[in-house]
Amino acid sequence: MDFSLSPSAVDFRAEVKAFIAEHLTAEVVDQMHATGTFNDKAFNAALADAGLLAGAVPGYGDRDPIEHYILFNELEKAGAPYDGLAVTMLVAGVVNAVGTDFHRTRVLEKLLTGRLNCCLGYSEPDHGSDVASITTKAVRDGDEWVITGQKMWTTMAHVSDWVILLTRTNPGVPRHKGLTMFLVPMDTPGIEVQPVPTMATERTNATFYDEVRVGDEWRLGEVDGGWAVMGVALAFERGVMGGTNPAVPLLRHVRDWAGGAASPDGGTMLQDPLLRERLARTAIGNQVSQLLTLRAAWIAATGGLPGLEGSMAKLYATGRYQQAVGWFQEMAGAEGLLSFGVDAAAADGWIDYDARHAPVTTIYGGTTEINRNNVAERHLGLPRDR
Amino acid sequence: MDLDLTEDQEAIRDVFADFFSSETGPERARDAEPVGFDSRAWDRLVETGAPGMGVGGSSGGGGATLADLTVVVEEAGAHIAALPLVDHMVATRLLATVGACDADVLAGATIIGLALRPPVDGVARTVPTGAVARRVVALDGDALVLIDGDPGDHLENHGCLPLAHRPLAGATVLAAGPDAVDAYRRALDEWRALTASTLVGMTRTALDLGVDYAKERQQFGRPIGSFQAIQHLLADLPGLLDGARLITAKAAWAGDRAVAGQTGVADMGDNEITDFAALACMALVSAGEAATTSTDRSLHVHGGYGFSEEYDIQLYFRRARALTMVLDDPARECRRLADMLLTGQATGATA
Numbered sequence: 001m002d003f004s005l006s007p008s009a010v011d012f013r014a015e016v017k018a019f020i021a022e023h024l025t026a027e028v029v030d031q032m033h034a035t036g037t038f039n040d041k042a043f044n045a046a047l048a049d050a051g052l053l054a055g056a057v058p059g060y061g062d063r064d065p066i067e068h069y070i071l072f073n074e075l076e077k078a079g080a081p082y083d084g085l086a087v088t089m090l091v092a093g094v095v096n097a098v099g100t101d102f103h104r105t106r107v108l109e110k111l112l113t114g115r116l117n118c119c120l121g122y123s124e125p126d127h128g129s130d131v132a133s134i135t136t137k138a139v140r141d142g143d144e145w146v147i148t149g150q151k152m153w154t155t156m157a158h159v160s161d162w163v164i165l166l167t168r169t170n171p172g173v174p175r176h177k178g179l180t181m182f183l184v185p186m187d188t189p190g191i192e193v194q195p196v197p198t199m200a201t202e203r204t205n206a207t208f209y210d211e212v213r214v215g216d217e218w219r220l221g222e223v224d225g226g227w228a229v230m231g232v233a234l235a236f237e238r239g240v241m242g243g244t245n246p247a248v249p250l251l252r253h254v255r256d257w258a259g260g261a262a263s264p265d266g267g268t269m270l271q272d273p274l275l276r277e278r279l280a281r282t283a284i285g286n287q288v289s290q291l292l293t294l295r296a297a298w299i300a301a302t303g304g305l306p307g308l309e310g311s312m313a314k315l316y317a318t319g320r321y322q323q324a325v326g327w328f329q330e331m332a333g334a335e336g337l338l339s340f341g342v343d344a345a346a347a348d349g350w351i352d353y354d355a356r357h358a359p360v361t362t363i364y365g366g367t368t369e370i371n372r373n374n375v376a377e378r379h380l381g382l383p384r385d386r
Numbered sequence: 387m388d389l390d391l392t393e394d395q396e397a398i399r400d401v402f403a404d405f406f407s408s409e410t411g412p413e414r415a416r417d418a419e420p421v422g423f424d425s426r427a428w429d430r431l432v433e434t435g436a437p438g439m440g441v442g443g444s445s446g447g448g449g450a451t452l453a454d455l456t457v458v459v460e461e462a463g464a465h466i467a468a469l470p471l472v473d474h475m476v477a478t479r480l481l482a483t484v485g486a487c488d489a490d491v492l493a494g495a496t497i498i499g500l501a502l503r504p505p506v507d508g509v510a511r512t513v514p515t516g517a518v519a520r521r522v523v524a525l526d527g528d529a530l531v532l533i534d535g536d537p538g539d540h541l542e543n544h545g546c547l548p549l550a551h552r553p554l555a556g557a558t559v560l561a562a563g564p565d566a567v568d569a570y571r572r573a574l575d576e577w578r579a580l581t582a583s584t585l586v587g588m589t590r591t592a593l594d595l596g597v598d599y600a601k602e603r604q605q606f607g608r609p610i611g612s613f614q615a616i617q618h619l620l621a622d623l624p625g626l627l628d629g630a631r632l633i634t635a636k637a638a639w640a641g642d643r644a645v646a647g648q649t650g651v652a653d654m655g656d657n658e659i660t661d662f663a664a665l666a667c668m669a670l671v672s673a674g675e676a677a678t679t680s681t682d683r684s685l686h687v688h689g690g691y692g693f694s695e696e697y698d699i700q701l702y703f704r705r706a707r708a709l710t711m712v713l714d715d716p717a718r719e720c721r722r723l724a725d726m727l728l729t730g731q732a733t734g735a736t737a
Contacts, residue, residue, distance in 0.1 A: 001453065001635045002388040003660070066387055077657060247655060252655040255728070268425070277717050277726035283654045283727055284633075284668045284720075290657055291632035292625060298389045312625035319622075369618070376617035379624055380597050383612035 036203030037086025048114025069297035178227030285320035437494030463587025516550030545708020596684030674710030
């Protein structure tokens with residue numbers, strides 16, 4: 001095995017790091033946490049203008065696919081607002097994999113400019129992990145479809161230009177066989193977006209679809225073939241679009257805080273043996289998470305679809321992140337409860353932020369339980385339980 | 387970037403998977419208890435040339451890289467071979483660096499081991515191979531010394547490892563000074579990487595044993611592996627296994643690069659770690675956790691049978707703990723790692 005990046009990948013990483021150093025200003029970070037929208041259109045556009053999005057769409061283009069991993073890993077490590085970009089590029093990847101020439105021209109090429117956004121419309125109020133049971137319906141009317149229903153956790157809907165929408169087109173067949181995916185322009189009449197605030201800083205949405213009419217050209221994949229499109233989308237989502245190194249900025253923040261924080265036992269927190277042990281354990285978790293992610297990227301780079309490997313990376317990384325957050329918040333004591341902008345906040349409030357954010361990471365993008373089911377059934381070959 | 391084994395390594399893996407499958411395994415491990423040495427399998431192993439394969443060709447060895455050796459010892463771990471292979475490989479490589487690796491040691495006719503900790507009151511205590519190795523290399527102050535004599539009295543232990551104390555009286559000094567200390571430290575890091583790979587092999591088999599049992603064992607009219615509570619105990623393990631294997635492979639890669647004079651970095655703030663010493667420590671902690679967790683969960687899935695001597699999982703359970711702790715408390719290893727990461731020292735580059 002060879003763990004060194006190719007010279008061109010090393011150059012690309014240096015370009016991304018230089019871009020981040022220039023464009024990820026304190027204002028950009030403050031703005032993302034103040035608005036709860038982890039998407040910065042100017043930042044995305046600048047990334048595209050710098051030529052850094054050429055390899056950002058999974059499965060598309062002629063760039064070394066390792067660049068895709070490098071881009072999102074560097075953005076995540078730096079604490080940049082990349083969530084909206086990641087979802088947008090994921091949708092671009094799905095469009096590339098299953099879309100028509102119309103989709104590629106009208107959507108994919110525009111997404112590569114970094115100036116437009118997409119969001120994901122899978123979950124509903126009553127159907128989350130059991131996504132194959134969704135009830136938002138699409139009914140054919142000539143060359144058009146009429147979509148009615150409600151989606152939940154439609155993060156970035158309020159800044160998006162398209163939503164990929166999982167709908168039920170055939171209620172008369174087993175549940176996952178009657179689904180169809182659409183790519184719906186967000187300015188279509190009948191769509192309403194309502195904010196859903198969360199206990200961390202990020203905002204998500206509920207979206208409502210009231211007889212939304214779209215032409216058949218906006219269908220993504222076959223009629224009643226939506227489940228196959230979901231399979232592609234989920235394989236791209238898990239593990240290879242960031243989200244597996246959230247403890248890297250946490251570790252940096254804690255390390256920097258601990259050097260200047262007085263320990264109640266005397267000396268600094270950085271001299272506390274238990275804190276040092278936990279910093280090291282977190283550093284190990286960060287390396288292993290990176291390697292599991294790199295393995296998924298490597299599989300994608302060599303022509304595979306790393307669904308299970310992505311599940312494993314997400315399971316491992318999010319569990320470690322939550323463990324680390326719990327350790328550090330406890331060790332920071334009362335100051336670990338203090339938020340951004342508060343004078344005495346440990347690590348300038350980052351510990352409080354991560355402790356608020358961490359719970360969602362084992363929920364969104366496929367819960368830990370769904371990922372465990374996938375690994376148990378498809379990797380270990382255990383009998384299906386459901 | 388290449389996360390596949392080389393063709394040569396695939397061939398090595400296949401050859402040694404066959405070897406350890408036919409010459410070692412749970413029954414042989416049981417027969418070798420309590421000392422933990424299978425002399426017949428060692429004799430057969432000597433015929434393969436494995437004991438000296440990690441020594442450079444110019445010194446009469448097989449010229450294998452550290453990465454190659456991880457492939458061999460993962461198979462030894464997977465088949466729970468009661469053989470002092472890791473310690474012998476590491477000690478022969480260490481001897482070769484000071485020009486003291488003779489033909490008997492190279493061939494494996496004489497077994498050599500490594501004292502992992504500083505001697506106390508003139509005794510190398512709880513040496514992992516002390517009860518089977520005639521020769522043991524130890525670091526006494528800044529002197530690399532060679533103990534040569536009858537193996538020590540076996541210390542009965544949790545993992546049925548051939549542990550023994552070895553007095554330093556009569557030991558000869560092989561080398562002394564900073565270079566000797568560096569060579570010994572490098573050897574300890576190689577021990578960490580290869581022991582990690584052995585633990586990866588144990589993790590792999592422990593997972594297989596648990597999954598196979600969960601598919602066969604019927605309760606409440608169906609296989610227990612169909613219960614989500616059982617599935618989820620097992621479903622965390624492939625990530626632990628693959629993660630431990632990847633970081634062990636990365637450690638070996640860094641170790642081979644260090645030999646070639648390429649320095650590494652240890653930047654925890656950017657999660658950029660290519661330093662051999664840091665990665666070797668990470669690999670051992672990571673593989674130790676994978677092995678202790680997987681053997682624990684797999685044993686639990688076996689129910690009462692897992693606790694009985696008759697079933698194989700208990701062999702893996704005990705050895706996983708023994709190999710994880712025989713060097714030191716993993717928490718202390720982590721504090722050592724913190725010392726490296728917080729000062730940014732690239733110690734692995736000194737070899």
